[in-house]
Amino acid sequence: MCELLGMSANVPTDICFSFSGLLERGGNTGPHKDGWGITFYEGKGCRTFKDPEPSCQSEIAKLVKAYPIKSVSVISHIRQGNRGRVCLENTHPFTRELWGKEITYAHNGQLSNYNDLKPEFYRPVGNTDSELAFCWLLDKIREKYPKKPSNMAVVFRYAAKLAATLKDKGVFNMLLTDGVYVLAYCTNNLHWLTRRAPFGKATLIDADMVVDFKEETTPNDIVSVIATRPLTNDEQWQKMEPGEFVLFKLGEKI
Amino acid sequence: MCELLGMSANVPTDICFSFSGLLERGGNTGPHKDGWGITFYEGKGCRTFKDPEPSCQSEIAKLVKAYPIKSVSVISHIRQGNRGRVCLENTHPFTRELWGKEITYAHNGQLSNYNDLKPEFYRPVGNTDSELAFCWLLDKIREKYPKKPSNMAVVFRYAAKLAATLKDKGVFNMLLTDGVYVLAYCTNNLHWLTRRAPFGKATLIDADMVVDFKEETTPNDIVSVIATRPLTNDEQWQKMEPGEFVLFKLGEKI
Numbered sequence: 045m046c047e048l049l050g051m052s053a054n055v056p057t058d059i060c061f062s063f064s065g066l067l068e069r070g071g072n073t074g075p076h077k078d079g080w081g082i083t084f085y086e087g088k089g090c091r092t093f094k095d096p097e098p099s100c101q102s103e104i105a106k107l108v109k110a111y112p113i114k115s116v117s118v119i120s121h122i123r124q125g126n127r128g129r130v131c132l133e134n135t136h137p138f139t140r141e142l143w144g145k146e147i148t149y150a151h152n153g154q155l156s157n158y159n160d161l162k163p164e165f166y167r168p169v170g171n172t173d174s175e176l177a178f179c180w181l182l183d184k185i186r187e188k189y190p191k192k193p194s195n196m197a198v199v200f201r202y203a204a205k206l207a208a209t210l211k212d213k214g215v216f217n218m219l220l221t222d223g224v225y226v227l228a229y230c231t232n233n234l235h236w237l238t239r240r241a242p243f244g245k246a247t248l249i250d251a252d253m254v255v256d257f258k259e260e261t262t263p264n265d266i267v268s269v270i271a272t273r274p275l276t277n278d279e280q281w282q283k284m285e286p287g288e289f290v291l292f293k294l295g296e297k298i
Numbered sequence: 299m300c301e302l303l304g305m306s307a308n309v310p311t312d313i314c315f316s317f318s319g320l321l322e323r324g325g326n327t328g329p330h331k332d333g334w335g336i337t338f339y340e341g342k343g344c345r346t347f348k349d350p351e352p353s354c355q356s357e358i359a360k361l362v363k364a365y366p367i368k369s370v371s372v373i374s375h376i377r378q379g380n381r382g383r384v385c386l387e388n389t390h391p392f393t394r395e396l397w398g399k400e401i402t403y404a405h406n407g408q409l410s411n412y413n414d415l416k417p418e419f420y421r422p423v424g425n426t427d428s429e430l431a432f433c434w435l436l437d438k439i440r441e442k443y444p445k446k447p448s449n450m451a452v453v454f455r456y457a458a459k460l461a462a463t464l465k466d467k468g469v470f471n472m473l474l475t476d477g478v479y480v481l482a483y484c485t486n487n488l489h490w491l492t493r494r495a496p497f498g499k500a501t502l503i504d505a506d507m508v509v510d511f512k513e514e515t516t517p518n519d520i521v522s523v524i525a526t527r528p529l530t531n532d533e534q535w536q537k538m539e540p541g542e543f544v545l546f547k548l549g550e551k552i
Contacts, residue, residue: 089387133343
């Protein structure tokens with residue numbers, strides 16, 4: 045299994061605090077030592093840092109932790125491989141272009157009997173069930189919407205419907221984003237919360253780190269965080285139900 | 299205009315030395331301050347570091363310079379923007395998946411009258427002439443080869459033919475790779491060399507740095523480097539002719 049982390053915000057926000065907690069699970073407080081990755085959206089573009097090295101030792105992870113890249117949509121993943129060996133092409137998140145938009149995806153779980161997933165348009169580069177499922181999802185979306193719908197929310201709701209088909213094949217916890225919307229789909233393990241004014245303190249579970257969001261934010265900021273397991277021990281995390289999805293648009297659950 | 303840097307090698311090789319020279323041109327010894335990027339192939343996967351900040355000041359560039367990522371195929375670009383504003387989505391290199399392979403591209407130059415380039419399959423995310431030309435190239439390749447040819451060299455030769463059409467629209471210097479082949483196409487400004495045993499010393503033009511490749515290599519290593527302008531002042535760089543292309547496979551010109 046793996047750990048997922050997502051963020052959706054109404055103003056460009058750095059994810060250093062949450063990412064610091066996640067990183068520790070990459071070989072330190074958690075066993076997820078088979079690589080990690082993180083994708084930041086900035087404007088219409090996105091950039092991904094990834095490394096097949098354990099995140100708790102990775103030089104690149106150290107940079108990402110120390111260098112506050114501000115983004116309204118972030119997806120991150122640390123891997124404990126099951127299907128597909130440890131290598132760069134099997135390291136999440138995965139990104140593909142659809143209608144001139146960058147779509148980014150990360151998966152936690154494991155699928156069986158997925159040989160009937162035969163994407164044509166998008167093809168996996170590595171050999172994980174995760175990337176295959178992503179290509180299949182995009183193929184289905186492209187088939188249904190040859191042109192970009194004016195309202196992207198319908199695309200994410202359709203993706204959640206498709207995710208239910210994948211859930212029938214095993215464990216499928218997923219984060220999916222186009223840089224404006226962030227979709228979280230749960231099979232068995234996904235939590236989220238929204239931070240807004242009045243902001244307070246939060247304490248990481250996995251690292252000795254406290255942040256006072258009052259000092260880091262303005263009163264209008266709205267930031268939602270999604271994670272496999274709660275990252276802090278003094279905030280109210282919502283546990284998602286099997287088959288439930290939550291769609292965020294720039295910080296707010298919609 | 300911009301500066302291009304490419305590498306093709308028969309063993310995973312770091313590009314720290316050449317990249318150090320290139321970086322200085324990003325706002326220091328050269329005016330190319332509108333962002334930079336570099337893509338490394340490792341196995342079937344690739345990873346890209348990019349930053350809309352000038353490379354001579356970029357924290358991420360410092361990491362890439364100091365952290366030797368070993369790769370057999372690398373493409374890098376520093377940008378002095380002409381078409382398209384300075385932002386992440388306009389920052390090279392660009393990567394798209396084709397037949398389950400990551401294809402990476404960077405362009406130096408400027409095109410005019412490119413409104414007849416109307417890619418359908420791949421669509422630009424940003425608004426540079428460069429990314430539009432890349433999408434058009436891939437569309438044409440996909441049209442001609444719906445399935446991956448067993449010999450990828452034919453694909454790159456076809457890409458060089460397509461590049462000639464783009465050259466008719468202005469200045470089109472290009473690097474294109476699938477991680478095994480590296481294609482360099484020249485309109486007006488591209489140089490290359492191949493380093494092989496017996497290795498010697500090389501001195502960077504743009505930074506106070508000398509390397510003795512004898513100490514860094516084994517006798518079987520073959521490494522070709524392609525750059526807009528020569529990076530060293532004591533090696534024999536080949537100047538490419540207008541309309542000429544050079545195709546490298548794992549270090550060797552083929």
